[in-house]
Amino acid sequence: EYLKTLNKNYADKYIWRIIMEDKLQVSDVFQAKKRIKDYVKVTPLVRAENLEKLFDGAEIWLKLENMQYTGAFKLRGVSNKMLTTQKEELQKGVTAASSGNHAQAVSYMAQQLGVKATIVMPENAPKAKIKGAKGYGAEVVFAGFTGQDRDEKCAELIKEHGYCLVHSHMDPAVIIGHGTVAIEALEQMDGDMDELIVPCGAGSLASGASFAIKGVNPDIKVTAVEPKEVPLFTEALKANKALTVKMGQTIADGLRISKAEEINFEMIRDNVDKVVAVDEKSIEEALKLVGLKEKILAEPSACVGIAALLENKIDTSKGRRICIVITGGNVDASLYAQLI
Numbered sequence: 001e002y003l004k005t006l007n008k009n010y011a012d013k014y015i016w017r018i019i020m021e022d023k024l025q026v027s028d029v030f031q032a033k034k035r036i037k038d039y040v041k042v043t044p045l046v047r048a049e050n051l052e053k054l055f056d057g058a059e060i061w062l063k064l065e066n067m068q069y070t071g072a073f074k075l076r077g078v079s080n081k082m083l084t085t086q087k088e089e090l091q092k093g094v095t096a097a098s099s100g101n102h103a104q105a106v107s108y109m110a111q112q113l114g115v116k117a118t119i120v121m122p123e124n125a126p127k128a129k130i131k132g133a134k135g136y137g138a139e140v141v142f143a144g145f146t147g148q149d150r151d152e153k154c155a156e157l158i159k160e161h162g163y164c165l166v167h168s169h170m171d172p173a174v175i176i177g178h179g180t181v182a183i184e185a186l187e188q189m190d191g192d193m194d195e196l197i198v199p200c201g202a203g204s205l206a207s208g209a210s211f212a213i214k215g216v217n218p219d220i221k222v223t224a225v226e227p228k229e230v231p232l233f234t235e236a237l238k239a240n241k242a243l244t245v246k247m248g249q250t251i252a253d254g255l256r257i258s259k260a261e262e263i264n265f266e267m268i269r270d271n272v273d274k275v276v277a278v279d280e281k282s283i284e285e286a287l288k289l290v291g292l293k294e295k296i297l298a299e300p301s302a303c304v305g306i307a308a309l310l311e312n313k314i315d316t317s318k319g320r321r322i323c324i325v326i327t328g329g330n331v332d333a334s335l336y337a338q339l340i
């Protein structure tokens, strides 16, 4: 009901507080994991022996969400959101503003459930992304060039058609769904993990993964990694509030988000031990290493965790068991060729 009354902003700033207040529990992540199991893949967790040789004896494990359906972890949160939305609501159709992996996940999940998806993209969206969403049967509409243009278009569509919004990062159902990747990796490591490292853009993965991990074992360190060019949560934590940063140029297109939302800020502040910012050069080096040493096709955004290791920002001492989420593998072929 609330979503139907949106105007300019997607969500009232305080609604989530009501939802969150003592109501989100780690058991919600386990329930989500059960709920979405027919729609998401249990992705492989592999030990990166070749990468390990570059460091001081820590075990490095990679959780391969690049092998997830649609090529990124985003399906976890999206499927949880859509499976917790009432059928009558879903039947009206869903909408999302995204030109990236979130768009693919929403389109894919809508197709799986037999509902209509309308994706709002910028007028200059890459052809491959438009094709990707259309390939899963979604309708693509274009709205200006800024995030605000897209938000307004989304709100218009919701008002006009009653579509259900699947927001990429400020929805507790999405955040909890993303948390399943952490629980799954922890299970695959038989509960024996010293540190979890996740990339961080808008911070919904970091929110959900850290919430899940700390809920199971508060001794496990959680580190979120962002590009130095978009140091959103580094700055937000410094200022102790959700804020907007000036965005530089980063190759990690999934992490180009300049505005922190409160829900993600507060969850990261409360559950993430450390936010690390990495250079562009290390991201490129990490992509090469993952591709050529580990034979894993990862997109730039997925490589920031390994970039943090390369910059000596992670304790890699002997015996530590580190898990890094390789978040996606959707990268333009010519860009990938150029980087490799």
Ligand SMILES: *Cc1c(COP(=O)(O)O)cnc(C)c1O
Pocket (backbone or CB within 6 Å): 072, 073, 074, 100, 101, 102, 169, 199, 200, 201, 202, 203, 204, 205, 206, 254, 255, 299, 301, 302, 327, 328, 329
């Ligand atoms: C969305 C995305 C991220 C960042 O996730 P946030 O929840 O926005 O922080 C990282 N890597 C890939 C591949 C993504 O698609």
